[in-house]
Amino acid sequence: MTNLIRCLLLGWLMLLAGQGWTQTTQVLRGQVIDAETHQPIPNAQVGVADNRIGTSTNADGRFALSVPAALQGERLEVALLGYRKYTRALPPLPASELRIELRISPAALGEVQVTGSVLGIVKEAIARIPRNYPTRPTQLTGFYRESDNDPAGQPRYLAEGLLLAFKESYKKRTAEGEIQIKQSRKVDLRPDRQPIRIDWAGGPFIAHWGDFVHRRSEFIDPAHFKDYDYRLAPGSTFQDRPVYVVTFGPKAGTHRADFEGRMYIEQDSYAFLGAEWHYTSAGLKNSVHAADSRALRVAYQFYAGRWHLKTVWWQTTAKLPVGPPLKYFGEFLTTAIDTAQTPRPAYIERAQYYDVFLRNTVAYDSAFWQGHTTLLPPAAVQKSLFDQQRQQQADSLFKPSDAGTDPQERKLSAFDRFLKRFSYGSHLGAWPLAVPAADLTVAYAPAGYGLQMQRAASVRAQDLTVFTQFEYQYALTRELALSLATQRLHRQFEGDGWEVGLSYQRNLTPHHRPLYGRAGLGYLRQTVALPLGTFDNPDSGLHMAGTHLGADELSARIQTVNDALRPSLGVGLELSHRFELVADASYLVPLRSKTQLQVNEKSGFFLFRTSSAVDLPAADVDLRVNDQPTTRLPWQQRPWLLTLGLRYRVR
Template sequence: MKRFDLIFSGKTYSAVLSLCLIFITMQSFAFQPADIEYVEYRGEVVNANNGRGISSAYLSLNNSNISTITNSDGEFSLKVPEDLIDATVTTSVFGFQSKTLPLDYFKPEGTVIELEETVEELTEVSLYKATNASLLVKEMLDKKDDNYLSDESLMTSFYRETIKKGWSNVSLSEAVVKIQKSPYNSSKKDLVSLYKARKSTDYEKLDTVALKLRGGPFNTLYLDMMKYTEYVLRPEMMDSYSFKFDDPTKINDRYTYVVDFREVDESDPWYYGKLFIDAETSTLVKAEYSLNVDDRDAAAAMFVKKKPNGSKVFPTELNYQVDYAQNNGRWHYAYGKAQLEYVVNWKRKIFNSKYKINSEMVVTDWQPYAGDDWRKSNDVIRPNIVMVDDVAGFYDSEFWGSNNIIEPEKSIQNAIDKIKRKMDDN
């Protein structure tokens, strides 16, 4: 067995995410079958103005814990138990008006849901006093100690990791994760422990190469831009970016600045995205950003340390998201998502192999921590953990019960709803 490492590095910081390409002996692990009969509805959610698909739109079957989320093209698959015939489905997404439709509107194929963009006259324009985007971002960083948690805390989170080859799901991992979250004004790193975990891999769909994501929950935890400022927005790197205002908006009924940022130096893969900054407190409440990898040779040189002979490996898309929540006037990490796409080109082969790797984590519980050394009573995992290799000791069939491995197309909230009682009991 040969092992090849693809190392995520970046311009100015050490490795955060990494992949392993591994030649493997063929074997198969079957996905667990569903116990309940479902009716599946497929379609897309589109912008009513231009017909374009809307990604990350949330479809929820009302009065149930069944939900799903659209993919990057706005497409969705919603599975509903056969006996729920009089239900309604609400579709919602940031920036658009929500819509509720009866279940009989949905079809097995070709369902189209049109959403209207939210148009709001902001009457309290005086709240938006900032006139210089760069100064606002600097103020956001300067106020980090005042706006974010200043004491240690314990968080319970749900983590999910999926790997696709083409349109086929080839590897799924999910886990309940315990985090000792260090204060935002401290350089101390967060500690992570796997509480319960499980995995499923279908090697028959991988041909001769398996792709593994190294880092597990740390990949999404390190997206906490305000805790780990060294990875993207180091204060001393402010001059390396250009900042400009986009149209302001509201998040959770709070007026919010939207700042577009972009690295000035585009000679190597470079960051760009949006910062959502609370207008009243100058707090970063959300960030959506990407790493431009259009220069394939530069991206391969930066991210690929070793690769199989006769192949060319390069990333084609790297997207990230982080959301924050507020408790007693202090903000903290609440959700992180990384979406990665890789291509493996083989010599003397007509078709290449495309892989999509998604990892996301959501905090389900938070509480202050005032105990002794947390590490002494918990099995802390390494930042370079590989979920599909290292989680065997955390599997507990009684905990997971009859719940299947959650389908990647479903919202992560759907996974949490299915195991919430077990999480509460434990």
């Protein structure tokens, strides 16, 4: 009986889910196929009202386009390079799925082998970029998707977002730009929920990185023309416009060309209408991120007298050092263009490189993008989404509210919460040390042993002693953090130290790029040591301050060990959501100080080497400064300490 109830409930849920898809109104659905082969055509551009709204077909040639009531009297256009543009009046909505056939566009040009004249076409297209592309800032509204497939071709995850992409004037060569993430969602489609991290940072920025015209990619960069061969392939049309199809690739014998592919240049205006290319072996080696293959496809659309970015398609495959192979796929689709004098987004609104959708906890919902144009997932992804949604709904009926959560996922979420509070940084500073010139001699003759050590050293006058610090912080609250740091001296002195304390940080500019006021209090211990060199140990039974030093070779140094409180004040400037530049001024309040002779084992297995220190004054240690017996070293610690550092937030 229980199984029967379960089946009936599952069937009821499937029926409800199916009704949820069919009840969507004012959505135009269709499939684009080749008129001769009747095979589906992916990545065809579908637009309404001169591309005021649009989308692209998925791997099955299907699309779904939300059409506002005000545009239902407009015309539908479907275009793809190599095919004749398809146009017709929009049918009354809602309507059944359209079947659209695209016909091959006849070739317009034959094969041309004269490289010089082809290069002239490319140069002319570059010269006309200010004439063909926006010369003032514009804003694109677009839909972004990324996913990763396992070796069997099944998607591991799906992440989607509604973006605003701010574009600078195309007169300026840049691959940078602001991105705002207006909405986003994710879904993890791994059936076993294996505890591996799937994280492709910076994906939404392909709206800028993939814009080869704006960034003047290498294959249209005059500085690299010498590395490429350019040829004219059989021509075609794009949106009923005749184009030059220019192929490019490395010249014979060169390894300096990173790309190979083809671009489409309109014959009348010399505008770049699109390109498709992949990285050469040299390009993969020169890439920041290692990969086995990387390919891109980019297209532009005409609007308000200029060409604007329409689509970016990006695919990367790589064998990772840890975890399964990566088969990343990302795409961006422009759904609206704002050509008004768009203000630059404020810092607080901008996405950063490490803002990825996979940290979004919004559950996958088929109605999430209601009212927005999206990219329709392929049939295999839709099936995975539906199966997972159906299983989650069934689990919620037959299990307690937290029983369906994998224990490993709960651990990972707790770990994520910990990492979100965790940061670390490196600092460079001037250690406050007054060092006069002096001559030192140190003699050590422990009673009862055969060791007779005598060493001389000169101290150079020094105004600046450099130290480096590595600091870890854990945020107790939004503004208060626990810190632990290690530090090391450089130049003629050596010495390690540590510090533990509390730091307070408050944002002074909450509506702009954060500028923090900083205050802290720490307890530190720092060693300042002068090396005295190495010497042979004639007595394998040597004991120093109760520690056995039996190695054949020993080293010695004379040092001060200082304990102090360290109150500090400073500022921090956020460079990005991950990085912060900090500067601090501190005052050292001395608590105690001691002078020591330290002896270390130099030979033997490094894991078992020991060291020992004798506090001065000591009967078996004779310290002289400028030939005068003393127990104090010539350098003195000053109170003021200045540091400059860079902090990194893990999350």
